[in-house]
Amino acid sequence: MFGTAIKKIFRKQTDRPTDEITVLYGSHSGNSEFIAKEAQTYLKKNGLTAITQNVAKYDVRRLGTEKLVLIVISTHGEGDPPESALKFYKNLFSEQAPALTNLQFAVCALGDSSYEQFCKTGKDIDLRLEELGALRIHSRVDCDLEFHQAASNWVSEVLRKCKTIENEPTPILIRTENLHQVHQAIIKEKVCLNEGSSSETYHVVLSIDSDFRYQPGDSIGIVPQNQEPLVDQILKQLNFCAETTVIYLNETVLLKKLLIGQFELTSISKKLIENYQQLAKSAKLASLLTDEKELHDYIRNCDVLDIITDFSLSVSPEDFISVLRTFQARHYSISSSQQKYPREVHLMVKQVQSEQKGRIRSGACSSFLNHSLEPGCPINIQLIPNEQFRIQTNGTPMIMIGAGTGIAPFRAFLHEKERGKADGKSWLLFGEKYPQTDFFYKAELERWQQTGLLNRIDLAFSRNQSAKIYVQHKIEEQATEFFDWLNRGAHVYICGSVAMGRDVKQAICRVIQTVGEKTEPEALLYWGKMIDENRIHQDVY
Structure with missing residues (x-):
């Protein structure tokens, strides 16, 4: 009884009924924010009132006064909330969280299926809202790195569940090429910071245009290229020659060119293995997919060359690339201030390298930056802001x-x-x-x-x-x-x-x-x- 009374007092402080649909997001790299704002756009196109808000600035107590909340949330690291969502997550799971018997909700969870705790933050929040009495209007959707289709379907289904919509909703297509603006930089300088070390780390200086603005705490996103020797080994294992072509996006392209510049080869995911199994139909691979521990170990230690070697198959070039993931940008913390270097971005790039199964494995992006690109080479970069990681300017230690x-x-x-x-x-x-x-x-x-x-x-x-x-x-x-x-x-x-x-x-x-x-x-x-x-x-x- 005492706990119930406390919750009533707690809830009354923010008693603000609303007819708006609130779209909350918690993001690390900007993907969740992008989806949330795309959802808001489509909600408005269909005659609904919607606002978006970062959970970092949202008081959990307000959930008790909302009618419909959509939550787009990523998972960071090994199952943790992104930093912007730490406070929201903590308060949602506290004893002071409000009763949510008048709330309807839907959750879109983002993650990377190469991690064991895939989409854990979204899964946790989805279950917690239900525990607090909220009504789920649509099942949670778990999005992998290539999230555009799953997120588009989630927004479409949420729209269909909104009773105020009388006509067929506007078709949903979330286009990820609009996520981060691409800027061109030039490799200006590369210096190995630790000559003689067992793991090389380079200081990489990029020349940037005057309109590229960043702050300390931000990161740079770079889409890499694969190393040619790895691509040649994959072609050989699949019995494809260097001149093999493939139809990709309605164009005839050299398969080797695609494998170098378009697809992830140095890492794999559960989704990739599932897609590969549809072609391979391997009893051994089917067994691996049922053992979560072995599967996670395989994903952590293996790459595309491993899977086509361990579970060989005869396949067309088109079918092979259909199972692959397109490249995702790698993020590097900026190590310079624009106050001191107005036309430069400084990065620290550790060479990723290990030996597995008797073969040396190298990171795609670290090899691309440290060994493939020379001073004077152009490179495309994306700015990844991090508002949660800012220097203190008010005398605070x-x-x-x-x-x-x-x-x-x-x-x-x-x-x-x-x-x-x-x-x-x-x-x-x-x-x-x-x-x-x-x-x-x-x-x-x-x-x-x-x-x-x-x-x-x-x-x-x-x-x-x-x-x-x-x-x-x-x-x-x-x-x-x-x-x-x-x-x-x-x-x-x-x-x-x-x-x-x-x-x-x-x-x-x-x-x-x-x-x-x-x-x-x-x-x-x-x-x-x-x-x-x-x-x-x-x-x-």
Whole structure:
């Protein structure tokens, strides 16, 4: 009874009935926002009133007063909400979430089926809304990287379910080529930052036009090309010659040209394997598709050449390309400030390389940027804004935690700070393997520390001693000062791998628990409060 009374009080604060359809989105790369705004356009074309809103700016309590809400939400990393949706997600699953017995909803979930937790955030939200009493007007749709058809169908079906529509809805076609504007840049310079290291990392400088505007925290999207030796191996395995042609988009094109520049070959997904199985009809492959663990391991470790080798088949060129995924842009955090370099974009590109099944595998985009393109070569780029990862400009202290190429946006922040665009204290915790080869931008960082631009720097070189040391260990090593910065309102920025981000969160919560003399649940509440205050900023991949 007491809980019900609290919920009524909580709900009354935002009692605002509306006839509008609210289309909410939570996005990392902009795909969810794009679909939400396309949905709004089609709703309006069919005579409905609709608004779009980023969940980062939406109060969960308002759901209790809405009539119809459409939610387009992506999943980031290994099943996590995108950063813009962290606060919404947390509050939706809290005990204070409102009863939603008057709400109708539909969810469009976005993800990448090469990850085990495919579309997890959308699935979670879909079930939670039902738990809170909302009525689902259309089944959740789970969209893979090539989302245009599934998203178009979702919008079409939602329109059909809206009782106010009397006539046949306007045909829906969400065209992804309108998602991000393409700009042309020129490779200006490439420098290996860690000569002698086991994993090359390059500093890549792009020349840009004066109308290309970006901010520190943003990323660049680049569509790569496949390496010719990999394409030749695939052609040989399929018994196709270099001159084999194929009909693609009503044109006759060399198959080799398509495989180099159009399709993903270095990664595979569950959907690709399912499509391939329709052609192969392999009992062994059918068995793999029923074992989730083995399937996920296969997807993580294998590529297109593996699948055509392990499950061989005789197929036409047209049928073969029908199972492939078109290239998706790879995202690289910008490591420069336009205040300092008005006509340049700086990137850090780690060469992705591993050995699997006796064959060296190379990342498509890292190889394209580091080894294929030379200075003077043109390259198409897309701007990927990240409004959740912005430098503090009001004297607020910043703790920047990065591993490997995760230092890139913090170099941009410090360039910006050098130009007088921020005046708060700053602390960098950076981790890599060896100080001799992997201390990226050492001269700049040391100069910034000497001049007081960077107030503190802590380094974690994991292979420089017998026991591995990572940035999370440095956080706990400096626990008292770290907690003091938190209590003084510091914003925490985390950039690196998903696993690193998870370890850093756990280390920060342990610091809050030990230095702050809190229980584990209280430490998690403290972390949650920082999320509510938009003091946690993550760019993990």
